[in-house]
Amino acid sequence: MFLGIETEFIAKALPLYGQAAWRTVWVAACGVALSLIIGLFCSLARYYRIPGLKSLAAAYIELARNTPLMIHLFFLYYGLPRVGLTLDGITCGVIGLAFLGGGYMAEAFRAGLEAVSRAQIESGLSLGLSRRQMVRYVILPQALAVAVPAVAANTIFLMKETSVFSIVAVADLVYVFRDLIKEGHSNENLFLLTIFYLVIILPVSILFNRWERRLRRDGIGH
Amino acid sequence: MAVARPVLKITGLHKRYDQLEVIGNLSLEVRKGEVLVVIGPSGCGKSTLLRCINGLETIQGGDIELNGQSIIVGHTRWNLVRQQIGMVFQSYDLFPHMTVLENILLGPMKAQGRERAEATKEAEAFLDRVGLLDRKDSFPRQLSGGQKQRVAIVRALCMNPEIMLFDEVTASLDPEMVREVLDVILGLAEQGMTMLIVTHEMAFARAVADKIVFMDQGSIVESAPPDIFFQNPVSDRARKFLNIFQFEGVKKEERHND
Numbered sequence: 001m002f003l004g005i006e007t008e009f010i011a012k013a014l015p016l017y018g019q020a021a022w023r024t025v026w027v028a029a030c031g032v033a034l035s036l037i038i039g040l041f042c043s044l045a046r047y048y049r050i051p052g053l054k055s056l057a058a059a060y061i062e063l064a065r066n067t068p069l070m071i072h073l074f075f076l077y078y079g080l081p082r083v084g085l086t087l088d089g090i091t092c093g094v095i096g097l098a099f100l101g102g103g104y105m106a107e108a109f110r111a112g113l114e115a116v117s118r119a120q121i122e123s124g125l126s127l128g129l130s131r132r133q134m135v136r137y138v139i140l141p142q143a144l145a146v147a148v149p150a151v152a153a154n155t156i157f158l159m160k161e162t163s164v165f166s167i168v169a170v171a172d173l174v175y176v177f178r179d180l181i182k183e184g185h186s187n188e189n190l191f192l193l194t195i196f197y198l199v200i201i202l203p204v205s206i207l208f209n210r211w212e213r214r215l216r217r218d219g220i221g222h
Numbered sequence: 223m224a225v226a227r228p229v230l231k232i233t234g235l236h237k238r239y240d241q242l243e244v245i246g247n248l249s250l251e252v253r254k255g256e257v258l259v260v261i262g263p264s265g266c267g268k269s270t271l272l273r274c275i276n277g278l279e280t281i282q283g284g285d286i287e288l289n290g291q292s293i294i295v296g297h298t299r300w301n302l303v304r305q306q307i308g309m310v311f312q313s314y315d316l317f318p319h320m321t322v323l324e325n326i327l328l329g330p331m332k333a334q335g336r337e338r339a340e341a342t343k344e345a346e347a348f349l350d351r352v353g354l355l356d357r358k359d360s361f362p363r364q365l366s367g368g369q370k371q372r373v374a375i376v377r378a379l380c381m382n383p384e385i386m387l388f389d390e391v392t393a394s395l396d397p398e399m400v401r402e403v404l405d406v407i408l409g410l411a412e413q414g415m416t417m418l419i420v421t422h423e424m425a426f427a428r429a430v431a432d433k434i435v436f437m438d439q440g441s442i443v444e445s446a447p448p449d450i451f452f453q454n455p456v457s458d459r460a461r462k463f464l465n466i467f468q469f470e471g472v473k474k475e476e477r478h479n480d
Contacts, residue, residue: 122278123315127329127381128305137328141319218319218361 036149039105064103112147152208308378316362356363370401397402
């Protein structure tokens with residue numbers, strides 16, 4: 001016993017939570033990575049006003065941002081099998097998170113793109129850079145720097161959103177928690193659950209903070 | 223002496239924003255090695271003129287030729303045209319996320335596809351000439367305004383352009399930094415660089431120009447060699463404009479009245 005917490009139980013449950021935490025991190029990482037790609041693509045489609053794609057991206061962003069992740073997951077896990085597409089829980093989790101996150105990341109990148117000044121763009125154009133070179137060397141590096149704080153907030157938000165994955169049978173932290181709590185030890189389980197979320201999210205938070213500070217010091221972005 | 227060929231030839235240029243005519247029927251020529259200085263009151267269209275030449279503004283009429291080739295008629299690949307035109311802006315506009323050297327190498331290496339070693343050698347030679355070789359690994363934020371502007375000039379020069387366009391490049395500099403930038407441009411003139419310069423520095427205009435072009439309300443009012451223009455401007459408008467830069471001895475008279 002330590003501060004009213006049963007240490008033997010903790011020692012026994014620790015590996016189960018550890019495994020779940022690892023799975024949570026892995027699914028979140030895939031989901032966030034995909035959401036960054038989707039977000040970048042959508043924000044560029046809107047920034048360059050690409051006909052067709054622009055409105056499609058706008059519609060997607062509103063849909064993703066204004067509906068809960070739980071609904072996306074229900075649709076993927078229970079809806080798709082009806083049209084003959086059965087996906088396992090983890091795949092649903094990754095896709096669901098990417099769908100939700102893509103909308104948020106698109107908005108983060110858009111703010112970054114809009115922060116690149118007209119003067120910077122004209123300066124690059126005057127050097128004879130092509131459109132693609134402009135994006136790669138002038139616009140994106142500056143836009144991404146501005147977007148870092150928002151991307152950080154979104155990443156942490158998405159990591160926390162994984163807590164609903166247990167509804168599609170992903171054995172994540174909440175899943176293990178709900179499983180073990182049936183046999184009591186609610187304080188110990190809650191303690192472990194909180195600690196493990198902190199252990200996976202806090203380092204991400206700290207890394208992003210450092211990155212933001214360095215960008216500020218370098219005077220890139222805001 | 224044979225007359226040099228025109229590098230830049232503008233005929234009947236019209237530029238409108240909606241209904242507002244900014245430039246009306248303007249024609250001018252800059253010959254190889256010639257330095258043209260455009261002066262005139264704010265809003266007379268001189269900056270717009272430079273922006274039209276490298277396609278940052280669309281034009282509504284007339285033609286612009288670079289080395290005898292129209293860059294207006296037909297399908298213009300502006301990125302290729304701009305590689306032959308060096309443009310320096312009032313606000314320097316260096317890329318904040320790149321070092322001085324990276325700023326300078328971006329155009330030559332990416333746009334022109336030149337080798338790093340060869341482009342670096344040229345960049346360093348130019349930097350040395352403007353006294354900034356020791357700052358090549360600095361970031362723009364670590365430089366003064368005058369230093370940034372000298373880097374911006376080197377960045378444009380390193381493209382080996384046919385002509386350099388300077389758009390009020392000293393207008394946002396502290397007075398003590400104006401000189402270092404103007405000296406660089408004077409040096410280029412001595413070496414025979416073809417240049418079209420918009421400036422409010424009258425003494426500099428007089429020193430550097432082969433020809434002064436005075437603009438007002440979107441057209442050229444008069445153009446003449448600097449000595450003639452500054453001593454005997456023909457038009458009323460030019461005379462009025464030049465008077466702005468003269469100061470009367472106000473203090474003396476005030477003392478008299480006391």
